[in-house]
Amino acid sequence: MTNVTTSPRRKVQKLSGDDSGSMETNDYENGNNGILFENDTKAVIWGQQIKAVQGMLDFDFVCGRKEPSVVASTYPFTGDHKQKFYFGHKFSAIFEILIPAYKMMKDAFNAHPDASVLISFASLRSVFETVREALEYPQIRVIAIIAEGVPENQTRRLIKVANKRGVIIIGPATVGGIKPGCFKIGNTGGMMDNILSLKLYRPGSVAYVSRSGGMSNELNNIIAQNSDGVYQGIAIGGDRYPGSTFIDHLLQYEKDDRVKMMVMLGELGGDEEYKVVEALKEKRLTKPLVAWCIGTCADYITSEIQFGHAGASANAKSETASAKNLALKEAGAYVPRSFDDLGNEIAKVKFQLLCLGIQPSDDTSSR
Template sequence: MSAKAIYEAKGKEILNKFLGHHAVKNRYATVTVDTNWDQLVIDHPWLSTEKLIVKPDQLIKRRGKLGLIKVNTDLQGVKDWLANKIGKDFQIGKAVGKLKNFIVEPFVPHEQNEEFYVCIYSHRSADTVLFHHEGGVDIGNVDDKAVKVDVSVGENLTEQDIKDKLLTKVPADKQEILSQFIAALYKIYVDLYFTYLEINPLVVTKGVVHVLDLAAKLDQCGEYLCKQQWGEVDFPPPFGRDAYPEEAAIADLDAKTGASLKLTVLNKSGRIWTMVAGGGASVIYADTICDLGGASELANYGEYSGAPNEQQTHEYAKTVLSLMTQEKHPDGKILIIGGGIANFTNVATTFKGIVKALREYQQQLIEHNVKIYVRRAGPNYQEGLRVMRELGETLGVPIHVFGPETHMTAIVGMALGTREVPRPQPKQLTTANFLLPGGSPSVSRKGSDAELHKPGSKGGDTNTSMEAQLSSNKEISHEPLFTRTTKAIIWGMQNRAVQGMLDYDFVCSRKEPSVVAQVYPFVGDHKQKFYFGHKEVLIPVYKNMADAMKKHPDADVLVSFASLRSAYDSTIETMQYPQIRTIAIIAEGIPENLTRKINKMAREKGVTIIGPATVGGIKPGCFKIGNTGGMLDNILASKLYRPGSIAYVSRSGGMSNELNNIISLNTDGVCEGVAIGGDR
């Protein structure tokens, strides 16, 4: 989920559309530095005839206590008050920003005892509705004071429940109108994919409801479902951080590609700039920079991931470099081009785009005294590091290049001077020649197979040692998700991922491929050719899921490469077949409301869900999901072809691969690992 705050004016516009008779329609006018007051009065005649209230609309909390609300004034009073505020710097805590967006509304006369508080927010298995019979600026710690009711996913909030559980301290003459309002508000909250909605105060006076102050967040992933109902939505940055056109350009580029491209400017004058591959890696690099004392100089936050092509990476890199070279820093600047071990992103392709951008900005990089630190691994990373090293010989800017032999965040310490820059050590490459006829095996397949089946082994068809310990506890019912005989159906025509799974099966000495079928509703039934070792195998592709399930009753795993728009429906359909015990949902960007419905049904049916927004998981020696573990050279280097004794859970696909590498270097290897994903 991507919960994004919206302007108060936008939130009230949405409520105006759908609340109907349950509340007085909000009248408001937005004022900025460029506002033409004469035209504004023509558009909103009530501005010159009614008492008014004015306040900033910039995601600022506790505006009343900060002195940022002017109430019960006329139009001239609004202008006079704004003259000292609009376009001026204002400090809230440590954040300093300009007040530049205000909302003006009619003042609603009312008594203190007519103010109430209501808030709705979402979490994993339910929505929580908070209510307090006293609202306003002095409400204090509402979590301790308010009464609450949890509404489970898929259930309704009835007016009677509201009266019985939330309105017990509300005067009897206001209970009916409030219960109707809250019930209608909750329906809008669910239907329009809100993730947070707070009204304080909510005023009930003269028999009608007024929404005075409002704060709201929408699930941006639900935009494709609610675009028409929402209308045009701007998601403003937090107070104290300006929105840059470069951020909008990257967001537009991101919307046009299946890859993920994100950019947030934190401190345009900062010294430390990053160009990081992967969402998980971007968090770790930012945290490491802050831990080493670079927080005040961290200029940006973002990521490129999901296999962007050379042109997309080039545009992304150009945008970062254009921002980086706008202001000079007396100590020079640092560019960290980092990332974990990619699962499927072609490192050479992305690096060629970055190298092209670096060449275009060569003169500016020299003038700004930039030092570049690179660390990356994954598919074709050797070629990517080679072109980066060659660039360092001609660019005129120091470039330090490292691969998977160097810890992912080590380059941060090098860049900030907390550790020395070592000479790169040659890395012994692991190849997959043994997959070819006559190839010399780097790994003994016989030895691997024997290790899996020897008594007390951590792999094989039986439980791992961890699983055996869990099974010894009679109160825990535990069955392994994957074994050496696990069979999977793939939703989607992801032939590269399927071939990767078959290559992994062969490396692990499985007797049969783990993939038994593919489902793709946009083609007719046919068979697709793949390789199991050096032998050709034909895997059937079905148009209908029912046919695949009927003809392959031994398949108990479904790996879904469905798009974010079709993943929900295809997952719900899959759970109608009792043979499926595990579903891995690769797609990211699925709205949280839909994900919660999937999870609820999965719990009811005893199905394990991995994802959404996951690369999958791996059980060495048994089975891997999709692109997990990356290419064969990484699988061999990380010893993922046979079981170890370390298990892990990761939120990030790239970081799960990084864990595979770290664990293999320091222990006997991985026994099971999963990237649980998640968009929140």
């Protein structure tokens, strides 16, 4: 049985900051170098999520990572202990490893200064204090908030503090994200058979951003069938105030030479998609963007309708899915006739890239 290596303790200086007041604009570009995850990214998990952690470890192994991505968990309702997990595959060597669980978050971060990601499974009632504490540690670069229904004023305050710290928040109300060959958040990507069949163990060249976590897995499938696969995928979450937005992630994809095509799956409600429209018009986004906003069926319903997400409700004509799709198309995005045609649109753009001599990623097998 192998212990996960723990790094020497270091003193972490707490930062002061006012988390009250109005929300500041998301500042992804200025606060981060744009690369969220690498093949040595390490995370701390908040909560008792044994299945999610084991799923991350299984993903690590098939991606060929040398070390597990999860170095610790923290949960205030248990004492300090170590939890047994497995790092390996049934057709090859399987190693039992012990991952430490800490009662206090500060102990987890102090013992593992190389952990740059916090994945918080805290409930909507406790997630604010949990994330607010994590933001005091300068080693943290990315925080995923899984909980749905976090009070909007609390989310806005967290975004404000995160911007000051240069931290990227994914969520609330998200399944997380995935970077094939490198790292995945929690349950993103589904079961191992799904990960293997969609070749999520190695990077493709198509990067996507989605509101919905459930639909992000559908995007994994569509992209795998109609291109060389996913390079990175992020579900920004379904609440009205996401910690990071469509344009935040798309601008980073624009900078990454390994990304050849981008996909955005928006929805009715809110105005985040119009920031993408402006970026297209201003030529800040120049790579091919396939975009679709779901919820066009709301046009045929005479009364106001609230879809599943807290932010999925159109309060003005400009917030309807049809209006957004039209604006995206006029700005230069590749917009299919319906969601059913999304895969065909991706395949068409892939063919155009091949005609321009842009080759897909090399295919590799899983470990």
